[in-house]
Amino acid sequence: MSGGTFTEVRGTRHFRHLDPETRDALFLHHPQPxxxxxxxxxxxxxxxxxxxxxxxxxxxxxxxxxxxxxxxxxxxxxxxxxxxxxxxxxxxxxxxxxxxxxxxxxxxxxxxxxxxxxxxxxxxxxxxxxxxxxxxxxxxxxxxxxxxxxxxxxxxxxxxxxxxxxxxxxxxxxxxxxxxxxxxxxxxxxxxxxxxxxxxxxxxxxxxxxxxxxxxxxxxxxxxxxxxxxxxxxxxxxxxxxxxxxxxxxxxxxxxxxxxxxxxxxxxxxxxxxxxxxxxxxxxxxxxxxxxxxxxxxxxxxxxxxxxxxxxxxxxxxxxxxxxxxxAVTHEEYHDAVDVLGGDAGGVRASGYRNKMNERRPHRTWAQQTVLRASVFGVTNKGVTFVDLLTALVHR
Known part of the structure; x- marks a missing residue:
């Protein structure tokens, strides 16, 4: 998934009505069309x-x-x-x-x-x-x-x-x-x-x-x-x-x-x-x-x-x-999902956020769905919460 660019193509995408500066501030990976x-x-x-x-x-x-x-x-x-x-x-x-x-x-x-x-x-x-x-x-x-x-x-x-x-x-x-x-x-x-x-x-x-x-x-x-x-x-x-x-x-x-x-x-x-x-x-x-x-x-x-x-x-x-x-997928959710999908041999390891355990087999379907959702709703920058997103959307 890529971030940084937001060129308009066929179709639509979420949050396209926000100005580029705001989108860059909110998203690590932009929503894709x-x-x-x-x-x-x-x-x-x-x-x-x-x-x-x-x-x-x-x-x-x-x-x-x-x-x-x-x-x-x-x-x-x-x-x-x-x-x-x-x-x-x-x-x-x-x-x-x-x-x-x-x-x-x-x-x-x-x-x-x-x-x-x-x-x-x-x-x-x-x-x-x-x-x-x-x-x-x-x-x-x-x-x-x-x-x-x-x-x-x-x-x-x-x-x-x-x-x-x-x-x-x-x-x-x-x-x-x-x-x-x-x-x-x-x-x-x-x-x-x-x-x-x-x-x-x-x-x-x-x-x-x-x-x-x-x-x-x-x-x-x-x-x-x-x-x-x-x-x-x-x-x-x-x-x-x-x-x-x-x-x-x-x-x-x-x-x-x-x-x-x-x-x-x-x-x-x-x-x-x-x-x-x-x-x-x-x-x-x-x-x-x-x-x-x-x-x-x-x-x-x-x-x-x-x-x-x-x-x-x-x-x-x-x-x-x-x-x-x-x-929208948070920075934490996305990196946990990527971590879970990083191997198929099972096992468990601590989240990079050091606040939960990621189990690669039982969490795998969740991780696949999270990455797919991230492709259309984007991944927020670290520290950005739904409050920031909602504020930007309501007060634009």
């Missing part, structure tokens, strides 16, 4: 924060262009939950028009997806596109299940053939069959078998925690993460167990949405430790994050990673910086 012709596993890790936007917005094309300039690298034009039933037709037309208008612009280098309601929606988007095929990366498939999923995946395959471009699918797992304990294992086994048939087509598996909560009439509070909602976190654990394995049978699993972004009165103490911000003279910045509910989001992102989940669905532009900042 990616596009939808990239290796599937690397592209899935590159998703990072995937921003959803209603497909009915009258200024949709301008919105996508603006977000791309702000550093967003993956977006979903949403025709499902974000759109009222009587506006779907308008949304379909607006989506096709938007993709066609984006063709040839810098925004077309983003990873752009359309979340449809039905398999028929995939066919209708594909049949209406002109130049916009160049801007389309694939489709998000809602309410995906062992029984409903095949029609979706076959529609994406047919659209790929029709348009002459490999299009990806991102199924969203959120059905009641998955949530209910007595049907979960059977459902997950069926989903796993179906996705295995279409492995080359599936970019990542997304978790729809809002619908899962709705099954029980739950809406989690802003003072809690999804990992505090036991009936949902049990589902997430089983999804990762079935579909997130690193033995060649699994997929990248992305984290559920964080719903909050406005000021409010807090019931509990903030979830963001003060010490890292005090060490970087950023106490006021920490207070700003807490007041905007981003402390809960940061906590949830850390728990996503701890539970085998990469990237996250976001519904507000202010969340993008938090997700991507915490996706």
């Amino acid at each position: 990616f596009d939808d012709s990239d290796d599937r596993e690397r592209l899935a890790l590159a998703l990072g924060a995937t921003l959803y936007v209603p497909a009915t917005r009258p200024d949709l094309a301008a919105t996508v262009v603006r977000r791309a300039a702000e550093g967003v690298t993956s977006m979903v034009l949403d025709l499902e939950d974000a759109v009222a039933d009587d506006e779907v037709e308008e949304g379909l037309r607006n989506t096709v028009d938007t993709l066609d208008r984006l063709a040839g612009t810098d925004a077309a280098n983003m990873l752009l997806f359309v979340r449809v309601r039905t398999p028929d929606g995939v066919e209708r988007i594909a049949s209406g596109l002109g130049a916009g095929v160049a801007a389309l990366t694939g489709f998000v498939l809602p309410k995906f299940g062992a029984e409903t999923g095949r029609a979706f995946l076959e529609a994406v395959s047919a659209a790929s053939e029709r348009l002459g471009k490999h299009l990806y699918a991102m199924p969203v797992l959120e059905s009641s069959e998955l949530v209910h304990r007595q049907t979960r294992d059977h459902e997950l086994q069926g989903v796993a078998e179906l996705l295995a048939e279409h492995r080359h087509r599936v970019l990542a598996v997304r978790i729809g925690a809002t619908d899962m909560c709705g099954t029980f009439g739950i809406r989690r509070d802003r003072d809690l993460t999804i990992y505090d909602v036991r009936v949902v976190v049990d589902v997430i654990a089983d999804v990762v167990n079935y579909l997130g394995r690193t033995d060649g049978t699994g997929f990248v699993i992305t984290g559920p949405v964080w719903e909050y972004f406005a000021d409010h009165e807090r019931m509990f103490r903030p979830m963001l430790r003060a010490t890292p911000f005090e060490e970087h003279d950023a106490v006021v910045f920490r207070q700003q994050l807490v007041s905007r509910d981003l402390d809960g989001l940061l906590r949830e992102i850390a728990l996503d990673r701890a539970n085998g989940i990469q990237g996250k669905t976001v519904i507000h532009p202010s969340h993008v910086a938090a997700v991507n900042a915490l996706s």
Whole structure:
């Protein structure tokens, strides 16, 4: 992996909107470019924060262009939950028009997806596109299940053939069959078998925690993460167990949405430790994050990673910086990973940071994933923390 240079090439890359001086100060190894012709596993890790936007917005094309300039690298034009039933037709037309208008612009280098309601929606988007095929990366498939999923995946395959471009699918797992304990294992086994048939087509598996909560009439509070909602976190654990394995049978699993972004009165103490911000003279910045509910989001992102989940669905532009900042690989992580990958004969040795042991066999898969993530999110300079990254991204 190289650092120092940041020439623009085909595709996009994370943190490209920062000025060169800031990037050099933050990164030992700069993030490298990616596009939808990239290796599937690397592209899935590159998703990072995937921003959803209603497909009915009258200024949709301008919105996508603006977000791309702000550093967003993956977006979903949403025709499902974000759109009222009587506006779907308008949304379909607006989506096709938007993709066609984006063709040839810098925004077309983003990873752009359309979340449809039905398999028929995939066919209708594909049949209406002109130049916009160049801007389309694939489709998000809602309410995906062992029984409903095949029609979706076959529609994406047919659209790929029709348009002459490999299009990806991102199924969203959120059905009641998955949530209910007595049907979960059977459902997950069926989903796993179906996705295995279409492995080359599936970019990542997304978790729809809002619908899962709705099954029980739950809406989690802003003072809690999804990992505090036991009936949902049990589902997430089983999804990762079935579909997130690193033995060649699994997929990248992305984290559920964080719903909050406005000021409010807090019931509990903030979830963001003060010490890292005090060490970087950023106490006021920490207070700003807490007041905007981003402390809960940061906590949830850390728990996503701890539970085998990469990237996250976001519904507000202010969340993008938090997700991507915490996706960058630290100097310590990277050098531990390189150390682990330095030999295949097993054994254990102390980290160069002298604060942990690196075991070459059990930590090997972690190290491989860390180096791959580093290729798209970069490696920070020694001493640079997520506070520095987040400060640069929010205050640019």
